[in-house]
Amino acid sequence: MNFDLIEEHKMIRDMAKGFADEVIAPSAEEMERTGQYPYDIMNKMAELGMMGIPFPEKYGGSGGDWVGTHICIEEISRGDITLGALLDVTTSVTGQEIDVFGTEEQKKEWLVPIAQGTKIGAFALTEPDSGSDAGALRTRAVLEGDEWVLNGTKQFVTNIGLDNASIALIAAISGKGQRGNIISTFIVPKDAPGFQLGKGYEKMAWHGSATHEIILENCRIPKKNLLGDPSRGFAQHLAVLETGRISIAAVSVGVAQACLDEALHYARERTQFGRPIFDFQAIQFKLADMAVSIELARNQYLKAAWLKDQKRKHTFEATVAKLFASEMVEKVASDAVQIHGGYGYMDEYPVSRYYKGAKLLQIVEGTSEVQRMIIGRVLAGGM
Amino acid sequence: MNIIVLIKQVPDTTDVKLDPKTGSLIREGVESIINPDDRHALEAAISLKKAEGGKVTVLSMGPPQTIDALSEAIGMGANEAILLSDSAFAGADTWATSFTLGKSIEKIGRYDLIFCGRQAIDGDTAQIGPQVADYLHVPQVTYVFEIEKILKKTIIVKRRLEDGYERVQCNLPALLTVIGELNVPRYPMVGKLIDACKEKSPIKIWNASDIGVQANDVGLEGSFTQVIKTFAPKFKRQGEMLEGDARKVAGTLVEKLKENKLI
Numbered sequence: 001m002n003f004d005l006i007e008e009h010k011m012i013r014d015m016a017k018g019f020a021d022e023v024i025a026p027s028a029e030e031m032e033r034t035g036q037y038p039y040d041i042m043n044k045m046a047e048l049g050m051m052g053i054p055f056p057e058k059y060g061g062s063g064g065d066w067v068g069t070h071i072c073i074e075e076i077s078r079g080d081i082t083l084g085a086l087l088d089v090t091t092s093v094t095g096q097e098i099d100v101f102g103t104e105e106q107k108k109e110w111l112v113p114i115a116q117g118t119k120i121g122a123f124a125l126t127e128p129d130s131g132s133d134a135g136a137l138r139t140r141a142v143l144e145g146d147e148w149v150l151n152g153t154k155q156f157v158t159n160i161g162l163d164n165a166s167i168a169l170i171a172a173i174s175g176k177g178q179r180g181n182i183i184s185t186f187i188v189p190k191d192a193p194g195f196q197l198g199k200g201y202e203k204m205a206w207h208g209s210a211t212h213e214i215i216l217e218n219c220r221i222p223k224k225n226l227l228g229d230p231s232r233g234f235a236q237h238l239a240v241l242e243t244g245r246i247s248i249a250a251v252s253v254g255v256a257q258a259c260l261d262e263a264l265h266y267a268r269e270r271t272q273f274g275r276p277i278f279d280f281q282a283i284q285f286k287l288a289d290m291a292v293s294i295e296l297a298r299n300q301y302l303k304a305a306w307l308k309d310q311k312r313k314h315t316f317e318a319t320v321a322k323l324f325a326s327e328m329v330e331k332v333a334s335d336a337v338q339i340h341g342g343y344g345y346m347d348e349y350p351v352s353r354y355y356k357g358a359k360l361l362q363i364v365e366g367t368s369e370v371q372r373m374i375i376g377r378v379l380a381g382g383m
Numbered sequence: 384m385n386i387i388v389l390i391k392q393v394p395d396t397t398d399v400k401l402d403p404k405t406g407s408l409i410r411e412g413v414e415s416i417i418n419p420d421d422r423h424a425l426e427a428a429i430s431l432k433k434a435e436g437g438k439v440t441v442l443s444m445g446p447p448q449t450i451d452a453l454s455e456a457i458g459m460g461a462n463e464a465i466l467l468s469d470s471a472f473a474g475a476d477t478w479a480t481s482f483t484l485g486k487s488i489e490k491i492g493r494y495d496l497i498f499c500g501r502q503a504i505d506g507d508t509a510q511i512g513p514q515v516a517d518y519l520h521v522p523q524v525t526y527v528f529e530i531e532k533i534l535k536k537t538i539i540v541k542r543r544l545e546d547g548y549e550r551v552q553c554n555l556p557a558l559l560t561v562i563g564e565l566n567v568p569r570y571p572m573v574g575k576l577i578d579a580c581k582e583k584s585p586i587k588i589w590n591a592s593d594i595g596v597q598a599n600d601v602g603l604e605g606s607f608t609q610v611i612k613t614f615a616p617k618f619k620r621q622g623e624m625l626e627g628d629a630r631k632v633a634g635t636l637v638e639k640l641k642e643n644k645l646i
Contacts, residue, residue, distance in 0.1 A: 008580040011454060014414075015571050049573035062574035072573070 005071070012053070012068045016075035019048070024079030031080065031208035032353050037162055038208060041083065046117020050076070051091055055099055059107050060115035066243065066305040070250040074298070077254030078261075081357040082208035084254055085364070088247035089158045090114055094121030094169055097185070097240045101228030110167055110187055119166035124154035124188075124214055125237055132370050134171075135234060139216065141172040141186060147220045148174075148186060150194070154214040158364075161200050161210030165190055168214060171237050174230060185233035187225040194219030205356035242315060243308065244365040245322035249301035252325035252361045253294060259329070259336035259354050260290045266340055266349075283339055290332045297325035316378045323371035326361040333358040384437035384533075385494045386428040388461065389484055389515065390421040392445050392452040393505045406613040408505075417452045420500025423561050426568040427530065428498045429460040435533060438462045440491060444472055444483055453586050457579035458571025465491070469590035474603030477506075481514035483601050486594045488519060496538070497558040501526060512560035522553040528564040 005013065024041060031038050045051060053069040055061025069091060077084025091114075098111045098121075113119035130136040139152025150172055159165050167189050174184040188195060198213030228236050264287055267278035277283045300321040307314035333355040337344035344351050362368045377383045395416040400409045417425070428439045441456040443449050444467040453464035467487055475483065488494065497516075502509035509525075516523035528548070529541040539552045543562060578584060591598060599605060623639075625632045640646045 006580070007451065007454065008577050011451070011458065011571070011576040011580065012573055014455075015458070015573070015576065019570055044570075047572070048570050049575075053573055057574065062572075062577055064573060064577045068573075068577070 005067075008064065009068050009071055012064070013071045013075060015048070016050070016072045017078075019045075020075045020079030024076065024083060028080040028208075029347075029350065029353065031082070032205065033207070033347070035207040037210055038080075038083070039163070042086070042117070042120070042162075042164075045076070045083070049117075050087065051117030051120075052095065052115030053091065055095060055111065055115040059099065060112040065309045066246070067302060067309055070246055070301055070305045073247055073250040074254040074257070074301075077251040078258045079254075080208060081251060081255050081354075081361075082206050084247075084251035085206070085209055086120070086159055088244055088251060088365070089123055090117075090121040092243045092247040093123045093240045094167075096243055097123075097169055097227065097236060098187070100240070101185075101236050102187075103224075105224070106187065106227065113166060118164065120159050120162050120164050122157050122160040122165055122168040123237075123240075124157045124160070124168045124170045125241075126155045126157075128153060128155055132367055134237075135183070137171060137173065137183070139170065139172040141174045141184060143174075143223065146223045148223060148225065150186065150188065150216040150219040150221065152216050153198075154216070156201070156211055157214050158209055158211050160190065160197065160214060161212040165210070169227065169237075170214075170216070171233050174233070177231065182231050183234040184230045185227040185236055186221060187227050188216070188219065188221055189225075192219050192221050204359070205353065206360060241365055242318050245318045245371070246301055246304045246308065246314075248361055248365045249297060249304070249318075249321035249325035252329040252358070253298045253301060255354055255358055255361070256290070256294045256297065256325075256329040256332040259332045259351060259358075260287065260294060262349070262351050262354075263287060263290065263336040263339040266343075277339070286335045286339060290335055293324075293328040293332060297321070297328050300324060315383055316375065319371050319374045319378075322365065323368055323375070326358075327368060329358045329361055384431065384435045384496065386432060386437060386439045387488060387491060387494050387497045388421070388424050388428045388439060388441045388456070389497065389499045389511065390425065390441055390443045390452060390456060391418045391500075391503045391505075391511075392416070392443065392449045393418045393503050401613060401615045403615065408613075415448065415451065417455060418500055418503045418505075420502060420504075420561065420563065422500070422568040423563055423565050424498035424500045424559075425456055425459055425461065426566045427559075427561055428496070429569070430566065431496070431530070431533070432460070432462075437495075440465065440494075442484060442487055442491075443467065444475070444480060446473075450586060450588075454576065454579035454584065455571050457585060458573075458576035459569055460572075460575070463585040463587070466586060466588045467590075467594070468588055469601075471591045471598040471604075472602045474606065475601060476606035476608045477508050477510040477514060478607050479601050479603075479605040481511055481518055482605065483594070483596065484511070484515050485518035486596055487589060488515070490589075490594050495555050497521070497556070499558065499560045501560050501562050509560070512558060516558035519558070521556050521558055523558045523560070524551050524553055525560045527559045527561045530559075530565070 049062040052061035053064040057063045073084050073087050095114045114121045127137050141148045141150045170186050170188045173181045175182040194217050196215040200212050267283050268276050270277045304314050304317040304321045336351040337355050392415050395414040432439050439461040441461045441464040499512035526543045527540045528543045531539040541548045625635050
């Protein structure tokens with residue numbers, strides 16, 4: 001048993017920490033206020049190799065592992081939640097699905113630019129009538145000669161609105177089997193004929209995140225853009241979403257750490273009744289509880305990522321990490337606002353941004369309710 | 384162009400705390416970093432290499448954990464690094480350190496430029512650069528804040544003075560000590576950091592016999608100076624409460640300030 005980070009992980013952490021503090025954090029408030037996507041920061045992250053940490057060097061990656069990837073995601077998210085989510089979607093989910101299930105040709109064409117960060121990947125599963133019940137999707141794909149023709153609508157597609165977004169991995173019904181619809185995954189380039197980028201959403205927060213709807217109207221893609229096993233597209237999606245859950249846990253820990261740092265700083269500075277409010281037990285206990293839950297959530301996402309690196313089953317651990325960390329960050333962010341009092345509700349203090357942002361972490365990559373369903377299935381011995 | 388950079392690993396704090404009983408530095412809970420000025424030296428070397436071609440070799444003397452600083456330097460873009468680590472090197476003053484570094488540079492062989500940071504945040508001596516240059520008999524320029532031009536056999540740089548700057552042309556090979564104004568250091572790249580941590584990393588470890596020195600020429604034995612005692616100066620606050628009503632207190636305060644020539 002050893003809880004020490006290895007040198008490689010410490011180095012990645014220190015680099016990402018410095019980058020988050022010096023480059024991201026100073027721009028985070030403006031990103032949220034203006035909704036301008038931070039291309040300059042993304043390009044720097046790409047140059048430093050942050051988009052391709054877990055992928056082999058021959059596919060443009062850094063040859064690292066999933067622990068290192070998630071340590072990086074935590075630190076980046078401490079600077080800005082949307083950049084952490086960007087890494088989740090482009091690296092943990094989209095990049096990984098191509099890396100694990102793609103052909104050599106597909107990896108060269110689509111994974112290399114995603115791993116290098118020159119292009120950003122997106123992942124499209126959710127539809128207007130198919131959210132937690134992801135298997136109920138309606139988008140259809142029909143093979144016509146050498147092309148697949150896709151029709152349907154995908155919702156809440158993170159990253160796809162970015163100028164340098166290259167593809168979306170799209171799950172669609174491609175036929176009928178003995179047990180119902182066959183779902184396949186397709187690599188759909190953003191510039192494919194019939195691919196329409198829908199409107200960007202007006203969101204409560206996460207304004208730096210380029211989330212759009214996608215409308216596929218007789219969208220034509222080459223036959224070779226089918227990803228992996230045509231009958232296992234849904235299972236492929238679910239497999240990489242398991243990593244996505246670890247990533248959202250790491251994002252949650254990063255945001256929660258930012259909340260604790262701000263709240264601790266404020267509690268020491270703010271004087272009421274003649275002493276810093278930190279001296280009051282009511283405040284100190286809140287801070288202590290925040291620190292406790294962050295510590296536990298961090299240990300859990302690291303454990304899940306470590307199991308993944310050992311190529312061992314980690315459905316339970318990843319789901320526990322996601323559920324605990326995303327519930328934790330909403331509470332921690334709420335307490336951080338509370339410690340700030342009225343100031344905490346003002347946009348000039350970062351905790352108001354953290355609080356608004358934290359809520360979504362209980363919803364993305366499977367809601368807290370879905371996480372409990374999965375844990376329930378594991379307990380029932382079904383997974 | 385062959386460039387050598389001398390770096391030091393230091394505790395990450397400007398507010399160094401000493402154990403009041405032993406007088407030694409409290410290292411517990413303090414992370415180690417590349418000395419800030421040395422990071423600018425690394426940046427200068429790496430960007431020069433990118434522009435002119437060549438190779439950057441990083442050299443550092445310290446305990447085994449100094450390898451972290453060297454890995455980071457490789458992550459930034461240095462080609463190779465050498466850690467000088469030997470129990471015989473321990474306790475060296477700036478002279479013994481400069482001698483050890485100088486011997487190592489002779490072993491490395493051909494070089495055009497040596498970069499150092501101006502000074503380390505833990506010792507603040509600013510002596511290593513100049514002493515190494517002296518040992519190697521090469522010209523030195525300190526407090527460099529701009530590298531203007533590199534010619535075939537010379538370099539033109541600007542060095543910061545208290546009330547302006549000097550523009551200096553000097554022959555190569557030369558040693559430059561640099562200040563923060565010179566550049567903005569880059570972040571290390573993830574892929575290079577990972578490579579630096581692998582078994583086949585381009586980091587070598589040299590001990591006393593590797594660089595051909597005797598134990599009594601280096602470390603504490605080879606030092607001309609010895610630290611007898613380190614201590615934190617005690618600050619005593621001399622407060623004085625002024626009595627009386629506001630008018631009287633204000634009058635006394637003004638008098639006291641005048642008395643002490645503060646107004």
